[in-house]
Amino acid sequence: METCIRWDAMKAACPTRQVIARIADKWAMLVITALEGDEALRFSELRRRIEGVSQKMLTQTLRALERDGLVSRTVYPTVPVTVEYRLTPLGQSLTEAVDAIRDWAYGHMSEIELARDAFDGRAASSP
Amino acid sequence: METCIRWDAMKAACPTRQVIARIADKWAMLVITALEGDEALRFSELRRRIEGVSQKMLTQTLRALERDGLVSRTVYPTVPVTVEYRLTPLGQSLTEAVDAIRDWAYGHMSEIELARDAFDGRAASSP
Numbered sequence: 306m307e308t309c310i311r312w313d314a315m316k317a318a319c320p321t322r323q324v325i326a327r328i329a330d331k332w333a334m335l336v337i338t339a340l341e342g343d344e345a346l347r348f349s350e351l352r353r354r355i356e357g358v359s360q361k362m363l364t365q366t367l368r369a370l371e372r373d374g375l376v377s378r379t380v381y382p383t384v385p386v387t388v389e390y391r392l393t394p395l396g397q398s399l400t401e402a403v404d405a406i407r408d409w410a411y412g413h414m415s416e417i418e419l420a421r422d423a424f425d426g427r428a429a430s431s432p
Numbered sequence: 433m434e435t436c437i438r439w440d441a442m443k444a445a446c447p448t449r450q451v452i453a454r455i456a457d458k459w460a461m462l463v464i465t466a467l468e469g470d471e472a473l474r475f476s477e478l479r480r481r482i483e484g485v486s487q488k489m490l491t492q493t494l495r496a497l498e499r500d501g502l503v504s505r506t507v508y509p510t511v512p513v514t515v516e517y518r519l520t521p522l523g524q525s526l527t528e529a530v531d532a533i534r535d536w537a538y539g540h541m542s543e544i545e546l547a548r549d550a551f552d553g554r555a556a557s558s559p
Contacts, residue, residue, distance in 0.1 A: 312538040314462060317484030324537040324544055326458040331449075334456045335441060357444030374547025395543055402532035409529045410451040411439040416522055417451055420501025 327373055328399065332358060332366040337396065337403045340376065345391040375399060454500060455526065459485060459493040464523065464530045467503065472518040502526065 312321045327333060332355070339354045340346060346354070352363055367390060370376040375396035381387040392400070439448045454460060459482070466481045467473060473481070479490055494517060497503040502523035508514040519527070 312541060314465065314534060314537070315481055315483060320545070321534075321537045321541055322458075322484075324541065325461060325534060328533055328537065329456050329458045329461045331453040331456045334452060338441065354442055356442060357449075372548055372551040373544050374551075395540060395547070398540070399536055402529065402536045405529035405532050406455055407441060407448075407452060409526055410441070410448045410455065413522060413525070414439060414448055414451065417500050418447070420522070421499055424499040424501075 324373070327369055328403075330366070332362055333370060334403050334406065336363070336366055336370060336376070337392065337400060338407060340390065340392045340396070341400050341404075345379070345389040347387065347389055351390060370396070451500070454496055455530075457493070459489055460497060461530050461533065463490070463493055463497060464502070464519065464527060465534060467517065467519045467523070468527050468531075472506070472516040474514065474516055478517060497523070 313319050314321045314325050316322065335355045335358070336351065339351055348363070348367075351367075352358060352360065355363070358366075367376060367378070371378050371390075374393055376390050377393050379389045379391075381389070440446050441448045441452050443449070462482045462485070463478065466478055475490070475494075478494075479485060479487065482490070485493075494503060494505070498505050498517075501520055503517050504520050506516045506518075508516070
């Protein structure tokens with residue numbers, strides 16, 4: 306694989322491209338949001354909190370975040386086994402940037418909705 | 433559609449969920465990155481700059497960003513027609529958050545790579 310001397314996500318071969326693909330993902334951002342505040346949550350709790358996520362998607366997202374070192378998975382030998390997920394310090398270091406994206410969305414919803422209405426109006430009236 | 437009194441991306445019906453899905457997208461983040469600095473770029477320039485993006489994916493991403501009011505599309509009546517894309521003021525307001533995500537990725541690549549090696553090592557040695 307071609308390497309990049311300095312990180313440059315514009316280069317297809319740069320490993321940062323893959324990391325951005327992992328973080329710049331709706332479900333990853335919602336999992337990180339759910340785990341903010343140093344909370345440990347069980348799979349079922351995460352699934353309840355993140356409305357609409359499928360079991361498969363949550364499993365895949367958690368596994369990918371665990372592989373990248375953002376989420377830790379702790380298994381407690383109860384009967385049945387208890388598995389808890391929480392953000393690692395590396396994952397915690399990402400929360401500020403994730404919050405910024407989410408807060409931007411919260412703060413600009415009305416502008417976005419106006420833009421959509423205008424766009425859809427133009428599309429409907431164009432010949 | 434069920435509404436949310438306050439924005440809450442954890443709710444499947446909250447319109448912010450959809451906006452986060454749009455922004456929390458690798459190609460959208462790379463387009464916004466490419467257009468930072470108040471630059472206007474033609475489709476072909478964007479495609480060259482964002483290595484590996486397909487024509488279809490770039491078209492879809494630009495159209496979605498235009499619909500949400502983040503990117504403007506200007507058509508100049510040259511022969512052949514020239515089409516330029518640039519960030520709107522709304523799009524510019526998002527660049528700080530996008531930069532934060534990208535800079536986090538640039539700043540933590542080595543930790544992520546170590547975490548992956550450890551994870552893959554554990555996966556390989558587990559019974």
